Amino acid sequence: EGAIEVLAEVMSPASFLDPELHDLIPLRLANLSLEHGLAEASPFAFVHLAMVIGPAFGAFETAFRFGRLGLALTDRPGLGRFKPKVLMCFGNLVLPWTRPVREGQPLIRAAFEQAKAAGDINFAAYSCNNLIANMLMAGDPLPHVEEEIRWGLAYVERVGLGRVSLILRAQLMLVRTLRDGASASGPGSDADAAAMEQAFAGDPRLSVAEYCYWVRQLQVRVLTGRYREARQAAARAAALTWTSPYFLETAGFHVYSGLAHALADDIAPADAAAEVARHRDQTALWNRACPDNFSALFHLLSAEAARLEQRPTAAGEHYEQAIASARRFGQPHHEALASECACAFYRQQGRPIAAEGYAHNAAACYGRWGAAAKLLRVEHHGTRSAAEASAQGLGLGAGSIDIATVLRASQALSEEIVLETLIERLLHLALENAGADRGALLLPKGEGLEVIGTAQTGPAGIVTAIPPRLTPEVPWALINRVVRSRRGVILNDAQSAAEPGGAHSVLCLPLMKRGELIGVLHMENTLSPNVFSQERLGLLELIGAQAAISIENARLYEELQQDIGRRIAVEEDLRRTHAFLDAAQQVSRVGSWYWDEAASSVMWSDEQFRLLGYAPQETTASFERFWARVHPDDLEPLRKTLDTAFRTRSSCSAAFRLLLPDGTVRHVESLSTPVPRPGTALFDVVGTLMDVTERRQAEEGLQLAEAELARVSRLTTMGQLMASIAHEVNQPLAAIVTNASAGVRWLERTPPDIGEARFLMTRIAEQGTRAGDIIRGLRGLANKSGASVAPFPFKEALDEVLALTGPELRRHRIALVVHLTPRHPVVRGDRVQIQQVLINLVMNATEAMSEREGPRVLSILSDKVEGDRLHVEVADTGAGISASDVDRIFEAFYTTKATGMGMGLSICRSIIEAHGGRLTAAARSVGSVFSFSLPSETGNRE
Numbered sequence: 001e002g003a004i005e006v007l008a009e010v011m012s013p014a015s016f017l018d019p020e021l022h023d024l025i026p027l028r029l030a031n032l033s034l035e036h037g038l039a040e041a042s043p044f045a046f047v048h049l050a051m052v053i054g055p056a057f058g059a060f061e062t063a064f065r066f067g068r069l070g071l072a073l074t075d076r077p078g079l080g081r082f083k084p085k086v087l088m089c090f091g092n093l094v095l096p097w098t099r100p101v102r103e104g105q106p107l108i109r110a111a112f113e114q115a116k117a118a119g120d121i122n123f124a125a126y127s128c129n130n131l132i133a134n135m136l137m138a139g140d141p142l143p144h145v146e147e148e149i150r151w152g153l154a155y156v157e158r159v160g161l162g163r164v165s166l167i168l169r170a171q172l173m174l175v176r177t178l179r180d181g182a183s184a185s186g187p188g189s190d191a192d193a194a195a196m197e198q199a200f201a202g203d204p205r206l207s208v209a210e211y212c213y214w215v216r217q218l219q220v221r222v223l224t225g226r227y228r229e230a231r232q233a234a235a236r237a238a239a240l241t242w243t244s245p246y247f248l249e250t251a252g253f254h255v256y257s258g259l260a261h262a263l264a265d266d267i268a269p270a271d272a273a274a275e276v277a278r279h280r281d282q283t284a285l286w287n288r289a290c291p292d293n294f295s296a297l298f299h300l301l302s303a304e305a306a307r308l309e310q311r312p313t314a315a316g317e318h319y320e321q322a323i324a325s326a327r328r329f330g331q332p333h334h335e336a337l338a339s340e341c342a343c344a345f346y347r348q349q350g351r352p353i354a355a356e357g358y359a360h361n362a363a364a365c366y367g368r369w370g371a372a373a374k375l376l377r378v379e380h381h382g383t384r385s386a387a388e389a390s391a392q393g394l395g396l397g398a399g400s401i402d403i404a405t406v407l408r409a410s411q412a413l414s415e416e417i418v419l420e421t422l423i424e425r426l427l428h429l430a431l432e433n434a435g436a437d438r439g440a441l442l443l444p445k446g447e448g449l450e451v452i453g454t455a456q457t458g459p460a461g462i463v464t465a466i467p468p469r470l471t472p473e474v475p476w477a478l479i480n481r482v483v484r485s486r487r488g489v490i491l492n493d494a495q496s497a498a499e500p501g502g503a504h505s506v507l508c509l510p511l512m513k514r515g516e517l518i519g520v521l522h523m524e525n526t527l528s529p530n531v532f533s534q535e536r537l538g539l540l541e542l543i544g545a546q547a548a549i550s551i552e553n554a555r556l557y558e559e560l561q562q563d564i565g566r567r568i569a570v571e572e573d574l575r576r577t578h579a580f581l582d583a584a585q586q587v588s589r590v591g592s593w594y595w596d597e598a599a600s601s602v603m604w605s606d607e608q609f610r611l612l613g614y615a616p617q618e619t620t621a622s623f624e625r626f627w628a629r630v631h632p633d634d635l636e637p638l639r640k641t642l643d644t645a646f647r648t649r650s651s652c653s654a655a656f657r658l659l660l661p662d663g664t665v666r667h668v669e670s671l672s673t674p675v676p677r678p679g680t681a682l683f684d685v686v687g688t689l690m691d692v693t694e695r696r697q698a699e700e701g702l703q704l705a706e707a708e709l710a711r712v713s714r715l716t717t718m719g720q721l722m723a724s725i726a727h728e729v730n731q732p733l734a735a736i737v738t739n740a741s742a743g744v745r746w747l748e749r750t751p752p753d754i755g756e757a758r759f760l761m762t763r764i765a766e767q768g769t770r771a772g773d774i775i776r777g778l779r780g781l782a783n784k785s786g787a788s789v790a791p792f793p794f795k796e797a798l799d800e801v802l803a804l805t806g807p808e809l810r811r812h813r814i815a816l817v818v819h820l821t822p823r824h825p826v827v828r829g830d831r832v833q834i835q836q837v838l839i840n841l842v843m844n845a846t847e848a849m850s851e852r853e854g855p856r857v858l859s860i861l862s863d864k865v866e867g868d869r870l871h872v873e874v875a876d877t878g879a880g881i882s883a884s885d886v887d888r889i890f891e892a893f894y895t896t897k898a899t900g901m902g903m904g905l906s907i908c909r910s911i912i913e914a915h916g917g918r919l920t921a922a923a924r925s926v927g928s929v930f931s932f933s934l935p936s937e938t939g940n941r942e
Helices: 002-017 019-036 042-057 060-073 083-097 101-118 121-138 142-159 162-180 190-200 204-223 227-238 249-262 269-289 291-308 312-328 332-348 352-369 372-382 386-393 403-414 419-434 476-485 534-588 606-611 623-627 632-648 693-748 754-783 794-811 831-850 904-914
Strands: 438-445 448-458 461-465 489-491 505-513 516-525 590-596 601-604 652-659 665-676 683-691 789-793 815-819 824-830 857-865 869-876 920-923 928-941
Touching: 019 042, 042 060, 042 083, 060 083, 060 269, 083 101, 083 121, 101 121, 121 142, 121 162, 121 249, 142 162, 162 190, 162 204, 162 372, 190 204, 204 227, 204 249, 227 249, 249 269, 249 291, 269 291, 291 312, 291 332, 312 332, 332 352, 332 372, 352 372, 403 419, 403 534, 419 438, 419 448, 419 461, 419 516, 419 534, 448 516, 476 489, 476 505, 476 516, 505 534, 516 534, 534 590, 534 606, 590 606, 601 606, 606 683, 632 652, 665 693, 693 754, 789 794, 794 815, 794 824, 794 831, 794 857, 824 831, 831 857, 831 869, 831 904, 831 928, 904 928
Parallel strands: 815 857
Antiparallel strands: 438 448, 438 516, 448 461, 489 505, 505 516, 590 601, 590 683, 652 665, 665 683, 789 824, 824 928, 857 869, 869 928, 920 928
16 A cells, blocks of 8 residues: 555656656556555546546547546545546546546536545646647637636645646737737736747656647647748657657647648648548547547548549548538537638639538637637638628629729618618618619517518608608518528519519518628519629629618617617616615615725725715725724724635624714624635625624523523422421531530530540531531532633532432432443533532432332432533433423423423523533433533543
């Protein structure tokens, strides 16, 4: 076991000495575990063995089984110490080579939580960058990925693990490039990249972080079209692949290294093909083990290899398979990349229509992934503007289109921002320039389209209806065809012409913006066929391009206006809520406050101002003003409590007093809790301040009443014992008189018998002490008013109780059994109150056994348990307690006695609870037993 522990600890340092040594150690660890039995480090050994044999031998399924064995072993007793490490390594370094990569994310998240709870900040931090690597490989939405990166950065920088921070910053560099483009400053920026490269220089301890960095640089440079620089990054990463062959970054290295050579125009095709084939063969190995994760990547590199080898048919098939596989397994980033490469291929093949389709799909997939900057790049390089498509695709020269008309129409549409007015203007322009006598505009609604406005020529000119009073009949089959093809359609001899009022000529035009359908413009001429020409269609397409932009802007403006209206309503609700909250805080006497760490400022509610004796509108909140109101006696303890809470970012509660300028003292309670700011290392604090003065006064009054009630209860108990006590006191007095008379006679003898007289004097002193003890106990019980907590010997207190209750026990012929712990402890508490509990329990037991036939035994037992507490039991052989009464006998005013008040046991429970214990009752086959515990001092008395 010691050898296994040592080898597990030296595994990571061994990688810096010799990679083969690092790989041999888990093999030896596994053999030791199999030969000599499992140790705490054995689960980690098996998962590390899995990490090695997968990449080294291609035995990924065997590796998965070993890793799963290691994970299962961590649930066995005594083998869980390395579970956070096993969870992380299995979840991201073993599982993704044979199972869908996202299945590892719950394991990595669990690894972080368990490592953090165990104080293992190294593996908690490693879990952060491994989670991001998993999310990037899975194609999770980039906004979510960036949020996780920034959260992870805040954590690792807080715990001071710079090497993990470097990996996260490299990941952030990739995400920011895809989302926002190159950034000049901040984590993940170009300046940050330069700083990271400087940090790597000459520091072998950062080899893993440097490898991850150059892989991310490789991806950035390929995705931004800088292929020469990408190959330089690939060369830097290739020199470091030995550090992390099982990292998911290794998959990125091979795929993007292949693309960096395939897409370059400064390498001979044969050389590029050979390099691509080498990386393709690696992805083929992974694809056989896990097509869910690697099929799209394998087919993409296969397509590029076939393209370079002048096999266009095979290349096209592989592009299609790559896209289909990525779509099947929910990988928008792989689908986008394959579509982008296919676009370049078909453009090279002289097939622009196919190329444009792939470019549209690439843009859509990058959009779904959240790669906004990459989407714009694809749109810029892969598609043409609507005007260019209209003019060139339709073969129209500049002279074929009335440019002045297009400019006037575009300007008129761009000036409108109100949707209804814009629709009216568009329909006017469409009818005027198309030669139509009626038309309709359809906009998306839900999954379909809705007619939003109509226009028709008449004696008074063009009349529009927005929205239409009646839903017009439109040729939905034609409109759906236009929606699917995204191309305009002209029908110059429409079949509906035979119908009365039917259209002779039809023009249907999609309104597009960046490949997205914004609406459909439908025009008809009911008088003549062959009205709409290709020139008119080209003119309307140019106008439609501006119309699509204006409609989108108008809809955004309409949504903005709606948002403003909602915001106004929300603000009104907030004002009303604030008023309600302020009123509620006034009624409940609870103020609230908020500490903004970034601004280093504090905010108070109005009630907080009032509780501290300030006018809400006449001063500003500050900690200085708060401390000025804290009672001087409570100032230092409160400062320490709050300083600790702020420093440790923990919740805290405190009770203290306020001293107002007029001398008023307020008792208050404060609660506060930290609130982390997402994406930062900052924590704000929210808290409350409650005025509990009235409650405190009520509690003090209740305590006085309870003390007086307890005193009355003691006096009542003494009244019940008075006859027996009088008899008990009378016995030593009678003995004193008898012994004194006998002593006189011994002294009167000639000669006097001094020995006998001395013996009788000793007896007189003993009887006097006995009577004095009884009287002192009575005086203490009668005069006690307030609580006085101090150490006292439990046995002495019990003896005094038994001295008072002994006559009553003897009168009822009750046998007493006392068995105390051999070392009589000193307990801490109020001696008289504890004696009151014991008297009450003894008297209750006496009454319970007084009318019972058979043995009457009262047992008092004690034993030291729970380290620092004394457990006491008082048992009797009386009538017992019914099951229905066990939980109720401690309620105030509940009694099972004909003449009882129902307060004795309730007071006893309150006394024991005030001493940090609990008084319980239980029924036995004969009689009942009452138990309680008391705090015990460390010192004992023999």
